Amino acid sequence: MNINTTRVETLSDGVIAIVITIMVLEFKLPSVNNQATSTSITNHLLHLLPYFGVYLFSFMMIGILWTHHHHMFHLLDKIDNTVLWQNFTFLFFLSFIPFSTGLLGANLKIPASVAFYGFILLLTTLSFTVMRSYTLSQGFVHKDKEKRFTDEVYKISKRAKYKGYIACVAYLIAIPLAFVSVYISYLFFLVPPVLFFLPDGIDDERLAEKIIEKNR
Amino acid sequence: MNINTTRVETLSDGVIAIVITIMVLEFKLPSVNNQATSTSITNHLLHLLPYFGVYLFSFMMIGILWTHHHHMFHLLDKIDNTVLWQNFTFLFFLSFIPFSTGLLGANLKIPASVAFYGFILLLTTLSFTVMRSYTLSQGFVHKDKEKRFTDEVYKISKRAKYKGYIACVAYLIAIPLAFVSVYISYLFFLVPPVLFFLPDGIDDERLAEKIIEKNR
C-alpha cells in the first residue's frame, strides 16, 4: 500500500465517520416545556422507535460498506486517478444515507420513501462494486510472488465483486416492489447483509491479514 | 498492532471526536432581538448551566471510554471480524450519548430522562466490556516472551474487565432507582468514574507504554 492509498483512506474514514454520526442528529429532543413528565418523555422516546430501527439498519449497512472499503484497499497494490474519482462518487452517494434514513424513519410505510432508501443504497453499492471491478480489470489487486496466493486473492476479490452485483440486483427488485408492498422491499433489503455475514463473505479479511503479515 | 487495528482506531477516533463535539450544538443561542442586554444574555447563560453540568459529565465519560478503548487496543496483538462488529456496536451505543445528554440537560429531575441517560451509558459500557472479555477469552491480548510480563498484562486486562462489569451493575441499579429518587441515581453514576480514577485503574496505561517501548 503506497502513501497515496493511505491519504485516500484517511479522507474516506473521515467522511464515513461523519456520515455514520450525523444520522443521530435526527433524534430530536422534545420541545421544552414546564410540564415534562416521565410519561411524556417515555412517549417521546417510544415515538422515536421507528427511526431508531432504520438508524440501526443504516449504521449496520455503513459498517458493512466501511469493512468492504477497508478490505478492498488492503488487497490493492496501487490506485490511479480513476479509482480516486470512483471513490469520490462512492462517498457522494454514501453521504445521502443520513437523509434517506431520516425520510424512511418518518415514513416507514410510504412506498416512495422505501424506494428512495433502496435507490440510495443501490447507488452506493453500485459505485463501490464498479470501483472493485475496475481495480480487478486493471490489475491493481495484489500480485504475490507465490502464485497460489495470488490466485486466492483474485478468487476472493471476484467473489466479493459478484456479491456486490447480487446486492445491486436485490435493490433493483426492491425499488419497484415498494409500490406493491413495502414489506417485500424490506425483505429484499436483508439480502446484502445476509450475503455479507455468510461465512465466506469475510474471507477477504483473513486474506488481507495474511498479506499484511507477509509484507510486515 | 497490525495495520488493520490502526484503521479501526482511526474510524473509532473519528466517531468519538464527532460524538464528543456535537454535544456542544445543544448550546443554543438566544433568539435574536433588538433588546438584547447584558442582563438578558447573562440570564440566558445561567439558564444553560444545567445542560453545562451534564455536558461536562458526558464529556468526561466519553474521555474515560476513549482512554479505555485506546489502552485496550494497545494491549491487543490482533483483532478479528467479531471484534470489528463489537466495536461498531460500541460506537452505535456511544452515538446516543449526545441525545441522552440533551434530554437529561433539559429534564434534570425527571426520572425517565435520568433512567434513559443511565440506560445509554449501560449499553455503551456493556458493549465495550463484552468486547474486552472476548479479546481476553480468544487470546488476542498481547503475549510476551517474558512470562512475568504476559502475566501482568493478563492480570491488568482482567481487572479492567471486572471494573467494566461493576460499572454495568452500578447502571443497572441506578436505572430503576431513578423512579424512587433521581439523586440516588446520580450517586450511582459516579461509581464508574471513581473506579476509573482510582490509582490502579490506570495501570493498564503504564503497561501499554511498556509494551510499546519493548516493541519499538
Next chain:
Amino acid sequence: MNINTTRVETLSDGVIAIVITIMVLEFKLPSVNNQATSTSITNHLLHLLPYFGVYLFSFMMIGILWTHHHHMFHLLDKIDNTVLWQNFTFLFFLSFIPFSTGLLGANLKIPASVAFYGFILLLTTLSFTVMRSYTLSQGFVHKDKEKRFTDEVYKISKRAKYKGYIACVAYLIAIPLAFVSVYISYLFFLVPPVLFFLPDGIDDERLAEKIIEKNR
C-alpha cells in the same frame, strides 16, 4: 515529507471531510404530518433537485481541490510557518462552500447568489494557488538527485500554478457577468474542472507517485 507535513495534512483532511459532508445537512426532511403520501414525498424530492445539482458540483470542486492539495503536499520537501497559515487561509475560505452552495441551491437564477458562489470559489482557488506559488518561489518543492527528474517536477508544478491562475481569471469574469446572465457565469464555472480533467492536468499525480516510489 516530514512529520510536520503529515499533521497539517491530517487537520486539512479532517476539515475537508467535514466541509464536504455538512453540505448534505441542507437536504431538509419534509415537515412531518399525517397525510404524507408517495406523491407528496416525490414532490418534495423533486423540489430538492436544484440543490442536488449544486451539491454535486460543489462536491466535485472540493474533490478537485483535495486532489490538488494532496498532490501538492507530496511534491514538497518541507513547509514553513507561512505555508501553515496559507493553508489555514485556504481552509477558511473552503469552509464557506457549504453556505454558498445552500444559497445558490435555493436561488439558482438570482445574480447575487451566483456571484457569491463564484466569489467563494475564487477566494478558495486563489488562496490555494498563492500557497503553491510560494512553495515554488521558496524552493520547498522536491529537488531530486537526478536533474532530469527535478526539472520535470518543476515543469509540472508550474503548469499547475498557471492553471490555478487561469481558474481565478475565469471566476473574476464569471462574477460580474452573473448580473448580465447567470447562464454565462455557469459556463465560466465549468472552466476549472475542464482544465483539471484535461489529460496533462493529472501529470503531477503520476509524478508524486514516482517520488514516493523512489523514496520508499
Next chain:
Amino acid sequence: MNINTTRVETLSDGVIAIVITIMVLEFKLPSVNNQATSTSITNHLLHLLPYFGVYLFSFMMIGILWTHHHHMFHLLDKIDNTVLWQNFTFLFFLSFIPFSTGLLGANLKIPASVAFYGFILLLTTLSFTVMRSYTLSQGFVHKDKEKRFTDEVYKISKRAKYKGYIACVAYLIAIPLAFVSVYISYLFFLVPPVLFFLPDGIDDERLAEKIIEKNR
C-alpha cells in the same frame, strides 16, 4: 514521540477540525420565499458581516492554538495520564468557542457577550498553558544528547509558557473592562495573536523541525 502521543494528537486534531468547521453552521440561509432578489440576498450577506468578523478572529485563534498544540507535542518525549486529562480539559473549553463566537457575532456591543467570549478564550488558553507548565516541570520535554540543544528546547518552551500566561492576564483584564467599554476589551483580545506572530514566537517550530530531523 511514542505511539500514545500520536493517538492523542489524532483525537485532538479530529476535535479541533470539527470545532473550527461547525462555526460555519451559524451562517444561516435567508428564509426561502418567492420574492428573493439580488438586493435581498446582498442585504442578507451584509447582515452577516459582524458574525463573519468574529468567525475570522475565532478561526485564527483556533489556528494559533492548534499550532501551539502541534509544536508542544513535538517537543515532548512522553506524556502521562495527567497530560491526557489536561488535554481533554483543553478540548472541553475549546469546544465552547463556536458557541461564544455565535453569541458575540449576534451581540457585538453587549458587554456580557464580549466578556463571555474572553472568558472562554481565557479558560482555553489557561488549560493549555497549565498543560505546558506541567510537561516542563515533570521533565517530559525532549532531552537531547547535546546539552546546548536541550538548553535551547527548554529556553523556548519556557518562553512559550510565559507568553501563555501573559495571554491569560490580557483576558483577565479584558473581561471586566468589557463592562466599561467593549472596544478596550477588543484591544486586549489582540494581545495574544500579536505575541504569537512576533518573530521569536515561532522559534519553537524551528526547534521542533530540528528535533524531527535529528531523530529521523
